Amino acid sequence: MRTALVIGTGLIGTSAALALTQRGVTVHLTDRDPEQARTATALGAGTDEAPGGPVDLAIVAAPPALVADVLADAMERGAARGYIDVASVKGGPRRELEARGLDLSAYIGTHPMSGREKSGPLAATGDLFEGRPWVLTPTRDTDTEVLNLALELISHCRAVPVVMDADAHDRAVALVSHMPHLVSSMVAARLEHAEEAAVRLCGQGIRDVTRIAASDPRMWIDILSANPGPVADLLTDVAADLEETVRALRGLQSSDEGERRDGGTGIASVLRRGNAGQVRVPGKHGSAPRAYETVAVLIDDQPGQLARIFADAGMAGVNIEDVRIEHATGQQAGLVQLMVEPKAAAVLTAALKDRGWAIRQ
Known part of the structure; x- marks a missing residue:
């Protein structure tokens, strides 16, 4: 070419x-x-x-x-x-x-x-x-x-x-992209008129869930208009799960011991099915998910902090497999979560402590 x-x-x-x-x-x-x-x-x-x-x-x-x-x-x-x-x-x-x-x-x-x-x-x-x-x-x-x-x-x-076959592709992206985007938007929409005191409590979990809701609505209207059927089918299944979950939560409020027990069973079922689906998400380099240990380090919000941590990890001979940052609301600090192979966690923890980093459990 x-x-x-x-x-x-x-x-x-x-x-x-x-x-x-x-x-x-x-x-x-x-x-x-x-x-x-x-x-x-x-x-x-x-x-x-x-x-x-x-x-x-x-x-x-x-x-x-x-x-x-x-x-x-x-x-x-x-x-x-x-x-x-x-x-x-x-x-x-x-x-x-x-x-x-x-x-x-x-x-x-x-x-x-x-x-x-x-x-x-x-x-x-x-x-x-x-x-x-x-x-x-x-x-x-x-x-x-x-x-x-x-x-x-x-x-x-x-x-x-x-x-891939074209129609199989459309069903696949409805599952892994289009439907999750709408669900993320629905969760983020709950925050629009929420009390400021509640919004200030947002942590990394809500940031992860709502991240893609920041995308351009005009672009997504174009995308969803071209693939409405498969997305609607998936949301129908999600709606059924939501109805079951609501019934289970109402059961947990009941004064009847049997209804509370059924409610707990229903919630446990949703959470376990979520576990089973999450482990199928491909991990690093598209491979099967790996179980990593997390080493959490408190850092100041200053230039060069991440570079120092990665350099110190390299000097210790530890490969960082993944990284996440949880920002402290209203403070110039954050918690860096370093994911490493389980056998490397103790080595990295000791090395970072020796270099003056504040390790958090």
Whole structure:
């Protein structure tokens, strides 16, 4: 691949353009908002000048509802040898293209499983996709050359290719992305009019649950409008779980011993099922989840503190497997939770104590 055309210079399109440009590909940028394309150009993602002829690969980074129109336009004017889209829904756009009677041998649907709460070209980064799954949904008609171009793009972005059926992909992202986003938003909505005294008690748990609720509503309306059925099916199941949980909690309030016992059993069932589902979430590098020990360190909110901790851990010969930071409300301090292999926890604890760090149990 020597040339590419990115149509849509938001977070995903600009990030892909940055990755390609960094690897020597000439990238042409276009967007229905010319100012956004100029911003991506200023960031070094490519040029906003039109290509002189067909490029090797056209990357359509438009909202799902617009993908078919944008792809059809690019195909009809012969903009490229191969065409992909990076929308988060795959079945609908493909069926729209088929209904138009277009030759889809030069097209393959894709979806990089990566993103941020922020949107637009200014949020883009050339390493956004590194180590992340990038789904490919080829059909029997997909030309091998186009598949290879898509794989080359994924390689340049240092992502991991995953081949799936388009409709299976849509059901999967409804489960692991679309439905959780709505649930996160519903939880966050409870905070909108909550008393300030209650909100000040927020800890890391509520931050984790509501983090993705900060995303752009306009973008998510586009996404959910393209995949409403599978998301609604999942929320129906969640609603049933909620009804059972409410009944169980009401049972715990009952004066009847049997109803209290049933209520406790119901709550225990929900929590155990949650445990069983959580352990299936892939761990580091996509592997099966590992059990780590946590070493908690109190730090001041000052520049260089994290760098010092990681350097001290390195000097002790301990690899930090994961890290979380719990900020102290209203204070210039935080609790850094360092996840390490169980056998390394004692070594790290001793080393950090020797270097003056305040360890918390």
